[in-house]
Amino acid sequence: xxxxxxxxxxxxxxxxxxxxxxxxxxxxxxxxxxxxxxxxxxxxxxxxxxxxxxxxxxxxxxxxxxxxxxxxxxxxxxxxxxxxxxxxxxxxxxxxxxxxxxxxxxxxxxxxxxxxxxxxxxxxxxxxxxxxxxxxxxxxxxxxxxxxxxxxxxxxxxxxxxxxxxxxxxxxxxxxxxxxxxxxxxxxxxxxxxxxxxxxxxxxxxxxxxxxxxxxxxxxxxxxxxxxxxxxxxxxxxxxxxxxxxxxxxxxxxxxxxxxxxxxxxxxxxxxxxxxxxxxxxxxxxxxxxxxxxxxxxxxxxxxxxxxxx
Numbered sequence: 001x002x003x004x005x006x007x008x009x010x011x012x013x014x015x016x017x018x019x020x021x022x023x024x025x026x027x028x029x030x031x032x033x034x035x036x037x038x039x040x041x042x043x044x045x046x047x048x049x050x051x052x053x054x055x056x057x058x059x060x061x062x063x064x065x066x067x068x069x070x071x072x073x074x075x076x077x078x079x080x081x082x083x084x085x086x087x088x089x090x091x092x093x094x095x096x097x098x099x100x101x102x103x104x105x106x107x108x109x110x111x112x113x114x115x116x117x118x119x120x121x122x123x124x125x126x127x128x129x130x131x132x133x134x135x136x137x138x139x140x141x142x143x144x145x146x147x148x149x150x151x152x153x154x155x156x157x158x159x160x161x162x163x164x165x166x167x168x169x170x171x172x173x174x175x176x177x178x179x180x181x182x183x184x185x186x187x188x189x190x191x192x193x194x195x196x197x198x199x200x201x202x203x204x205x206x207x208x209x210x211x212x213x214x215x216x217x218x219x220x221x222x223x224x225x226x227x228x229x230x231x232x233x234x235x236x237x238x239x240x241x242x243x244x245x246x247x248x249x250x251x252x253x254x255x256x257x258x259x260x261x262x263x264x265x266x267x268x269x270x271x272x273x274x275x276x277x278x279x280x281x282x283x284x285x286x287x288x289x290x291x292x293x294x295x296x297x298x299x300x301x302x303x304x305x306x307x308x309x310x
Contacts, residue, residue, distance in 0.1 A: 016298035017069030026067035034087035035063035076100035132177035217245035237295035238271035
């Protein structure tokens with residue numbers, strides 16, 4: 001019964017949230033994985049995961065990605081970013097925020113933070129909303145340009161400022177900063193280096209922007225980190241062919257292009273990893289039933305020992 005006036009072949013960028021007894025799901029639909037004027041972002045909800053109700057639809061004549069829910073101060077927020085329309089370019093424009101009002105009613109999306117930034121994850125911590133973002137303009141066109149991965153904070157869900165006034169990583173092609181906190185407030189994180197591999201990081205509770213990171217030749221795309229007790233886990237894409245960065249002896253410009261092409265032609269799975277907090281390494285546990293260009297999970301904690309994953 002959902003009023004989908006158009007439903008395309010590429011359906012991805014999923015997130016879910018539980019709010020006042022209902023499950024909310026947001027996802028992107030477009031003709032392909034790449035930017036398109038036809039891209040739409042749908043939001044739907046359910047109380048039994050069988051019958052779904054339409055909540056909202058967003059279309060700007062540009063690409064829309066990274067829907068992120070946040071339940072904060074008894075409110076349900078949805079964040080996303082608008083990009084360009086050229087399928088051969090990654091061109092972030094602005095991030096947006098909208099808020100649930102009533103069934104099928106959401107506030108008009110409003111721009112937040114700075115132009116060119118991309119939302120990755122939003123969580124509540126120590127009474128504040130914390131969001132990881134990165135500057136995505138030029139990500140694929142300039143392999144030497146830092147991407148300014150940041151943590152930003154808010155007390156109302158709309159007005160955001162830079163935590164401690166500094167980037168957490170200014171590394172070339174750093175993006176998708178995924179993070180979680182332990183009971184003491186210390187931070188653990190992963191980030192994707194689009195042109196090189198990835199990093200696994202930690203930061204002390206005294207300064208959650210002081211990331212200490214360890215490089216890995218594996219690329220954990222579209223990561224989602226969560227806790228079970230004192231253990232940390234990550235759901236991310238696994239490259240069946242192994243390492244992304246194989247130390248090929250090519251000039252940096254050609255090497256990064258070769259890595260991207262080779263990686264795009266290899267098989268992928270969605271896998272569950274466990275974080276080794278001492279070694280700052282992710283240990284693969286198993287693959288979820290999956291194939292193709294998957295991952296990008298959404299997760300809701302149902303109880304101490306039960307999680308719902310889309």
